[in-house]
Amino acid sequence: MTAIGIYSQNSTDDEVKEMRTRITETVMAEEFVLQIHGFYCDTETKTVRFDAVIDFLAPDNKEVYQNVCQKVTALYPDYTFQIQLDSDFSD
Numbered sequence: 198m199t200a201i202g203i204y205s206q207n208s209t210d211d212e213v214k215e216m217r218t219r220i221t222e223t224v225m226a227e228e229f230v231l232q233i234h235g236f237y238c239d240t241e242t243k244t245v246r247f248d249a250v251i252d253f254l255a256p257d258n259k260e261v262y263q264n265v266c267q268k269v270t271a272l273y274p275d276y277t278f279q280i281q282l283d284s285d286f287s288d
Contacts, residue, residue, distance in 0.1 A: 213238045216273065220245070223268050229255035230265065234283075238276075245269070246279035258282065 217236050224233050229252040236247040249265055251258045262282055269278055 210238075210240070212240060216245070219272060220247070220269055223272060224249060224265050227261060227264055227268070229258070229261050235281075243276045244279065245273070245276050246281070248281045248283040250283045 216238055220236070221233055224230055231250040231252050233247045233249050236245070238245045249262070251261050255261050262280070266278060266280060269280070270276075
């Protein structure tokens with residue numbers, strides 16, 4: 198094991214649940230995105246943060262990251278996004 202992570206999440210708010218679903222669907226539609234996790238939305242400060250796992254096979258992970266940022270910002274332009282690229286580890 199290389200790391201242990203703890204993520205906060207707010208999964209009881211219906212507005213946040215809806216946002217998480219829309220954001221997850223949008224991000225997962227991007228080629229080479231394997232998953233997102235660690236999703237947290239603060240509706241008071243209008244910030245959303247999550248990790249995105251990009252496939253090692255992606256020819257340009259920075260381009261994938263930029264596409265993800267643009268798409269989620271288009272969905273929720275009033276929000277600030279903190280998206281962390283996460284590594285896809287395999288054995």
